[in-house]
Amino acid sequence: MATAAFAKSSTTLSLRRGLVSVLGLLVFWEIGRRLHFPFLSAVPAPTEVLASLDKIVGNSKFWNDWISSFSRVLSGFALAQLIGIPVGLLMAMSRTLRYLWFPPLEILRPIPPLAWVPTSIIFWPTTELSIIFVIFLGAFFTVVLTVLGGARAIDERLIRAARSFGSKPRDIFWRIVLPATMPSIITGMAVGMGVTWEVVVAAEMIAGKSGLGYFTWASYVGGNYPQIIVGMASIGIAGYLSSGAIRLLGKRATPWQRRI
Amino acid sequence: MTPVAATGAINIRNVSKIYDPDGANVLAVDNCSVDIAPGEFCVIVGPSGCGKTTLLNAIAGFHDISSGEISLDGKPICTPGISAEPGADRMVVFQNGALFPWSTVLNNVAYGPVVQGAATSTDAKTKAQALLAELGLSGIGDRYPNELSSGMRRRVEIARALINDPKVLLLDEPFRAMDALTKGVAQEFLLQAYDRVRKTVFFITHDLEEAIFLGDRVLVMTTRPGRIKQTLHVDFGRPRNYKIRSSRQYLSLKSQIFEAVREEAVRAFEAGERELA
């Protein structure tokens, strides 16, 4: 039974170490602020952040910011999946479409999504739509290219075996191509979700009137520095929750990939 | 005259090993005991999942054992909880090969002496060059491993092991992925190297013919949990060549071993046993 005990203790050991390093960091940050270490002197200390926390948590405006950020992220993200996944699969299935669409995509992809903010503001009637459009762009390119890569990496022999069994084209798509591409679709979603949170924060800082990004920037402009850290932490948690949800979805969608 | 080995005695005493793949507490090896004399070519045969690789890893020091003791020349090297660091005295030749893909053949072979500080890198390289030539592998010193055929890669790996003059050579199914004829050549290469340096060899295989052709003694292991079920002595004398494959004694030994392993193999085959180590 020695090895079983060893396995359990090693996880608790690494947990303990993790805790030590995180606490150590917080303490260093606190001391750094108090003793005005270089770089840390202007940054609000953990204790100050905690003090400001109960004020913020109380008022509903803070939670509205959570809701507006999430609604923007989800609408932009959902749109990117709804359009991106079919486009990726189509490009994988038909060579002409791939030759036609890939170069334009390849030219637009390297342009950082946030560079689109001004153009998006000019084009869309409301800032809300302009932010959602930029979020959509951020996730769209990621999803299309990941799904395309996944769909084209299907082992040729699986498609040939399916054809030998007399599969109709619709069998090939629904029973072979789609399930085989599912892992890449999930990866595309996970990475896409990460990008959307990066984009929503900046877009809200630049052009937003609400949302966690706006809250963080407004706290800075308003001189309420401890709230900045609360804003940052909230965005971090929100991002973590959304990609966590994607990972959960992924596990259920690809049961065959679980370790034995 | 082939040299007689003075060192390299391995004593395995009631060794057991319990694995814990996600809490399943699987008994891989159950109370194995065997004594291997210096210079003996000992072969372990058994179906997948019978724990032969576990034994090899324990001797090599890659993991510890749950109970019992393994000692080399009288000195304990593996007991529950502690296992001696892997070292050049117990050189391993791995199943799917472990030549460093990022360094040339020469640097691979010279790696041992250089890191052990036994020689400057130039001396090590000349020594490696000499050994490669001696083993009929000259001219490929500056190539990368993936440019070589599998037969060639295997021989370079054996050269990389031998240059360190180990007490024990541990081979984990080294010729598994080869077609029958290439395997024959690689086996003869190993035998010739063995006759020249006469080290203790601990050889694992699924291939019964290979076991008889190479070994002085063949230990047959049961399917999981692995126990040593039967021992066969193979006295063909040395040096051997492939002619013994058609001798009467070879064929009778082969059918004897096949019977011993057969029902173990079928049970493993049915249950879909897989290697744990």
Place this chain on the structure above:
Amino acid sequence: MTAIETPSQSRTTQAADISSLALTLFRLRQWLTQPSPYLGFLGVASLVLAWYLLTEFFNVPRFNKLPGPVAVWQEFTSPSPTFGISIYTPAYYMHIFWSIWRVLQAFFWATILGVPLGLFMGWKRTFRDYAFPVLEIVRPIPVLAWVPVAILIFAGIASREAPVIFLAFLATFFATVLNTMLGVESIDEVYFRAARCLGSKPRHVFFRVVLPGALPYIFTGLQIGVGVGWFSLVAAEMISGEYGLGFLIWDSYVLSQFPVIIIAMLTLGVVGYGFSAIIRIVGASLMRWADRSGA
């Protein structure tokens, strides 16, 4: 044991006989005969045409507020552009230089700090136990949420450069550390065992197994890092920069110099693409052993 002549000495593989120039020419001719380049060109052309029709030709509502391709091209190629930014004006190249210079600095620090940290985190369990949790807590925070804090951190320093470079550094750093760590973990356990068997001391294992084995992933990490760094730099410049393409985009928006926005956006795309291409080429040449793997 006579060694028969091994094929490696004869080197009569077919491809080697044809000189490499003939081979590349042949591949070029091959490429031109296939439909792909023409369809690709058609795809790009239709995109530009659609942009032209919607903005300048048909003057569709909403689209007509955006500059059309003709306007952008004229501005871009005119010796005396109305808004002062074209291929002839030094200001254009100054902005490009500033953005590239900032990303290079961020890239430098991310590599110097990120690669060793990633290597150690992948190699030594204890090191990872201490370092990984901190990284995992900070990583989900979008880099641009750091903008206000970055300004505070570097408030003491006069130059406004520091926060911008810090943000690009953060993005690149996380990508580099994680991919390097992944690279070390991807190295087959058998190579560590072989190295230990051969009597390696820790420093040997590090420089002769951990580093070379993780190299392919390190370069993937650097490539992703530059992409993400470029992404964060633009936003940082838009929010608090003085020069640079990001600043140029925001500044021309504020001053309603719309063609310049498009010029800056396309330049960002081209330069960004160039960056990752350079890293790809450097990586490929460094890892010749990887290319020939799988034989």
Place this chain on the structure above:
Amino acid sequence: MASTLARRALLEVKGLAKSFGLGPLRQQVLEDCSFSLHTERLTVLIGPSGCGKSTLVNILAGYEAPDAGEVRLLGAPVGAPSAERLVVFQETALFPWMTTFQNVIYGPLVQRDKRREDIEADAIVLLERVGLKDFKDKYPNQLSGGMQRRAELARAIINNPKLMILDEPFRGLDAMTRELMQEYFLKLYEGRKQSVFFITSEIEEAIFLADQLLIMSNRPGRIIKTIDVDLPRPRTASLLTSTEYLHYKDESLEVLHGEAVKAFAEGSKAAADFLEAYADQKR
């Protein structure tokens, strides 16, 4: 030899040719390749590595079209892939996202010519025969190598193909599992009227399984020798030491050696090993 002619040829292959690449990279893989397969016989094809065995399989299965020559199954020219000519590939081609059971019923399911209950009943019987009944709901990555191979055989057999093509199905298995798989396969084959075209690079395996042995030349591949292997059926392990078996082995080794010399001259690495091994065997 009269008996083989009387029996109608199942598959006739005449003058098959296939090349890959263009311009300086062009390689003729198959040329003037002709042979015929007979119903309910196990024909084994053997040849040096890179001689075009897999290309031939792809053409017979309908995955690739030949440059020249024709392939007729029971007189009718062969077209797109169909369940009449089923291939079992070298590495497993089980659908990773389907359980063993779903894999086995896939063929009849998409052909949509049987009720689902009957298909599932057939599948259970077959899984029982290959000893995978209690692994029916496992995913392919939860099966051992030997079990994946058996699942793949069941997935092919359930469709009752007119011709079953096996492209080195036991390659990569360890020696012991390989021998057991050969016995398993013979038990399945000798129990039913099934025509099989078996491709391998192992001489012992080829002779042990074959009614008829086709030896393929080096690239460009064509059939250069046909050997009728009349060893008694059912084949047992004791055959491996009989004199006729050793005679067939030497005969085919002789032919293969000539081809390996040519393959080696073109720098084929595997041929180098084969050549060296053969030279050593002769000494």
